[in-house]
Amino acid sequence: xxxxxxxxxxxxxxxxxxxxxxxxxxxxxxxxxxxxxxxxxxxxxxxxxxxxxxxxxxxxxxxxxxxxxxxxxxxxxxxxxxxxxxxxxxxxxxxxxxxxxxxxxxxxxxxxxxxxxxxxxxxxxxxxxxxxxxxxxxxxxxxxxxxxxxxxxxxxxxxxxxxxxxxxxxxxxx
Numbered sequence: 001x002x003x004x005x006x007x008x009x010x011x012x013x014x015x016x017x018x019x020x021x022x023x024x025x026x027x028x029x030x031x032x033x034x035x036x037x038x039x040x041x042x043x044x045x046x047x048x049x050x051x052x053x054x055x056x057x058x059x060x061x062x063x064x065x066x067x068x069x070x071x072x073x074x075x076x077x078x079x080x081x082x083x084x085x086x087x088x089x090x091x092x093x094x095x096x097x098x099x100x101x102x103x104x105x106x107x108x109x110x111x112x113x114x115x116x117x118x119x120x121x122x123x124x125x126x127x128x129x130x131x132x133x134x135x136x137x138x139x140x141x142x143x144x145x146x147x148x149x150x151x152x153x154x155x156x157x158x159x160x161x162x163x164x165x166x167x168x169x170x171x172x173x174x
Contacts, residue, residue: 003046004166010039011091011157015150018084022146024132028080036087037061047165053093060097061090081145088153096156103152111148 018032044054068082077085085104092100115136123137135141157163 003043006039006043007047007162007166010043011036011162012154014039015088015153015157018080019147019150022080022144022150023136026078026135026142026144028078028084028146030080030083033080033083033087036084037090040087040090043162057090057093060093061086064089064097077145078142081149084146084149088149091153091162092156092160096160099159100152100156103155104148107148107151108143108145111145112143115143 014032014036018028021032022028040057041054044057049057065082065086068077068085069079071077072079072082088100089097119137119139123134127133136144
């Protein structure tokens with residue numbers, strides 16, 4: 001039961017925290033990525049994931065880490081975004097990686113267009129005192145891509161083996 005609750009809540013909670021953190025502070029703490037990595041290994045070991053499958057997941061995470069940090073070095077994404085993307089890839093492995101990246105591209109593009117449009121309008125006087133909103137509105141600010149990454153991850157997560165392994169009937173009866 002505890003394993004099922006952890007599978008059901010840990011990943012989505014960390015992704016929601018990453019999105020909120022990026023929205024309000026334009027940063028994602030390294031602790032979020034570390035918690036995602038630790039959570040993956042804890043649940044993979046507790047759930048009996050085969051070593052070769054675990055290695056495949058590590059390979060997906062490593063691949064995304066290399067590509068994401070290349071993008072970070074070019075100034076295209078933030079470091080926190082790169083680490084979160086790699087952590088999500090660790091959870092999804094290769095079977096769900098392309099869906100995650102496709103959703104991340106689509107949501108990231110939509111978020112970018114929305115923010116560019118939002119930044120063209122004047123910020124209403126009553127909202128100008130909100131530091132996070134002023135930072136989000138500033139034209140020189142980046143895009144909080146962690147929001148798109150979190151939405152993408154939450155779209156794909158229900159299709160993964162992590163969720164399919166949950167015994168929902170047993171959870172509902174408790």
